[in-house]
Amino acid sequence: MTAFKTFFKILNKNKFIVIMYTVILIAFGGFNMQTSDSSINFTASKPDILVVNNDEEKGITKDLIDYIKGNSEAVNIADNEEARNDALFYREVHYIVYIPENYNEDFLNGKNVNLEIKTCDTAESSFAEMLVSRYIRTANSYREIYKDENGKISKENEEKLISKINDTLSKNTEVEITSKLDTNSLSKATFYYNFVNYSILAALVYVVSLILSSFRNKKIQRRINVSSTTYRKINRELLMANIMFSLWLWGIYVLLSFVLIGKIMFTIQGALYIINSFIFTMCAATIALLIGSIVSNKNAINGIVNVIALGSSFLCGAFVPMQWLPDTVLKIAHILPSFYYISTNEKIATLENIDVSSLKEIIPNMAVMVCFAIIFVILSNAVSRKKRRED
Amino acid sequence: MFTHNFKYTLKTLFKDRTLIFWTFAFPIILGTFFNMAFSNIENSESLNIIDIAIVENEEIKSNEIFTTVFENLSNENSEDRLFNTTYVTEEKAKELLENKDIIGYMKLEEENPKVIFNTNGIDQTIFKYVVEEITQTSEIITEMATKEISKQFVTGNFNIDYDELYDRIIKLAFEQEVELNNISNKNLSYTMIEFYTLIAMTCLYGGILGVVAINKSLANMSPQGKRVSVAPTNKIKVILSSVCASYLTQLIGIAILFVYTIFVLKVDYGNNLGLVVSLALAGCLAGLSIGTFVGTIFKTNENTKTGIIISITMLGCFLSGMMGITMKYIVDKNIPIINKLNPASMITDGFYSLYYYDTLDRYIFNLTSLLIFSAVLIIISYISIRRQKYDSI
Secondary structure, rough: OOOHHHHHHHHHHHHHHHOOOHHHHHHHHOOOOOOOOOOOOOOOOOOOEEEEOOOOOOOHHHHHHHHHHHEEEOOOOOOOOHHHHHHOOOOOOOOOEOOOOOOHHHHHOOOOOOOEEEEEEEEEEEEHHHHHHHEEEEEEEEHHHHHHOOOOOOOOHOOOOOHHHHHHOOOOOOOEOOOOOOHHHHHHHHHHHHHHHHHHHHHHHHHHHHHHHHOOOOHHHHHHOOOOOOOHHHHHHHHHHHHHHHHHHHHHHHHHHHHHHHHHHHHHHHHHHHHHHHHHHHHHHHHHHHEEEHHHHHHHHHHHHHHHEEEEEEOOOOOOOHOOOHHHHHHHHOOOHHHHHHHHHHHHOOOOOOHHHHHHHHHHHHHHHHHHHHHHHHHHHHHHHHHHHHH | OHHHHHHHHHHHHOOOHHHHHHHHHHHHHHHHHHHHHHOOOHHHHHOOEEEEEEEOHHHHHOOHHHHHHHHHOOOOOEEEOOEEEEEOOOOHHHHHHHHHOOEEEEEEEEEEEEEEEEHHHOOHHHHHHHHHHHHHHHHHHHHHHHHHHHHHHHHHHHHHHHHHHHHHHHHHHHHOOOEEEEEEOOOOOOOOHHHHHHHHHHHHHHHHHHHHHHOOOOOOHHHHHHHHOOOEEEHHHHHHHHHHHHHHHHHHHHHHHHHHHHHHHOOOOOOOOOHHHHHHHHHHHHHHHHHHHHHHOOOOHHHHHHHHHHHHHHHHHHHHOOOOOHHHHHHHOHHHHHHHOHHHHHHHHHHHHHHOOOOOOHHHHHHHHHHHHHHHHHHHHHHHHHHOOOOOO
């Protein structure tokens, strides 16, 4: 059991790396978790709109502000232009409306005042603009009805006008939601398990290939060769240790997912996430096997694993959701095992009910990962055999 | 002596392959990943044409308002096109919704429109909103017509031209343009921040070059250092030439990265090249000063020193938004002092202010902070290595 024990001795020296990537997983996985509670009723999206009012807050000005506030998410920004510009750039605010001085007076006197706005051209900004335009259009239309001969709105008509505007704008359309899926929790689970891709590749692959490569050190190799233990036995022990460590790390990440995501993990979807991540972990362990047998320079391993982990995570959608990636990138990603792992996660999130036909979408992906694993094992065997002969 | 040591430090640095990988190649690889992953984000966030369906029944055929509005909003030649509308049977609509070919469909029954979605979302909200707006506008039209007709009656005019009235009201309710003055800045591409943090990372990683170079001249760090120390030359001169050589190496690395990001990845650094270069020079100086500081103050081996610099750099880049752009905003907004002391953030924010703001106040503030930061660290390192003497090591 010398080799087996040595594996864990070296692992113990590198535990900091494993801890660090686990903390990163918790930080990013948890960062995304604090969204609103899940519901199966329709909830309208509320854009983040900021109103900068330079007019007195009364009459039509107040009503416009109330209308915007009722249909948008409240945002808290310091009262200066630089803070507002920053907020717009970093998309904390998607739309800013500036109400000019005397807006209320001008409106009542029949003047059409153009509002100034700032937008960052997202879908939310476009929606915000629709909200603001609709209010103004409605207000202008009713002004036509209530104006007197001079084109002005009298004091007694002002209240009527405002209540009429609100009356019209509060007309709702009936909505029905067909899906019974808890999409909110499922997307949290998908995000977490997609991020696991990075942690597994960066922590597991790095540490394991580091350990395996230290056994390939020429002097160590010679010492092993003169010992009475057979080559086969040492390899078996290392393989066992590798599998144990992979299982252990995978187990911790699964446990963490129960803590961070909660009850959705107890459903069939949850089980599928776990199975999928298990297959991926095993595939990652074989990647480590291959790297450990090819590369013996420790600094080089660090560089190679970093590039593989970051590359797979960026190109396959572990950090940026797959639907936002350009098509060409996704095509390139097909050559990486992570692609099959992450696209399975994305599919699980949309499965309404689990039956044979839905499993048919998932199983081919898992099969591809297993194929990758087999290829990596064969390759690493071939490489180490060749290296042994050269010795 | 200066040129001799300068030349050989350059040679040693360029021959260290691991070092060159992390300071030259790694930022370029990372930048390529960033470009691949982020190039589409902003397009996906903007409003795209929404696929919807309308259930085709007798009622919708006879309802001119609904059909006209959706026809106008689905007009392929219009700039304001919002929807891609298909008229289908209800079964077909359900099927389309399930296959995610549409985001939802509308059904008009007994004058009540109803919209059916699969999930929540901004596209769904917009669809619902447009349907609501049609109902609301119909109400406004009715109100206006009633009001107008009674007005005419009061004035004694019973001979109303209904066609003209109808046209006038429809025009007012539907075609009324609301003009909004867009005064926002044009440079709003926030993924640029990622590339700015990449530049910051490269500048600070340059500190590793400084550590490696200085270690070769310190007696307590390397055999070469011992040899250099017993030589009858001015120590400061030796260290200065090592530092200058690593600064030059760093500048070559950052120049390659700039060329790559500007010409291949099309990163926008604003229009003022001179200011961009000054900021990069100051950024590299800050990286170098961290390198000399760590190299002289910490009495440990080279690996630990490199580790310290990597940790400082990664933490700094994390706080300035490399692993999530919002992080920079959160820190800037809530605990601004952290990013005012963070060199990675000074560099990132400097590029950001050149890109986004027309005024230079913020840029100059960042540039000055970088210079002060570097000066302080360099002075501390200078104090700690002057007059160093060893009786034995």
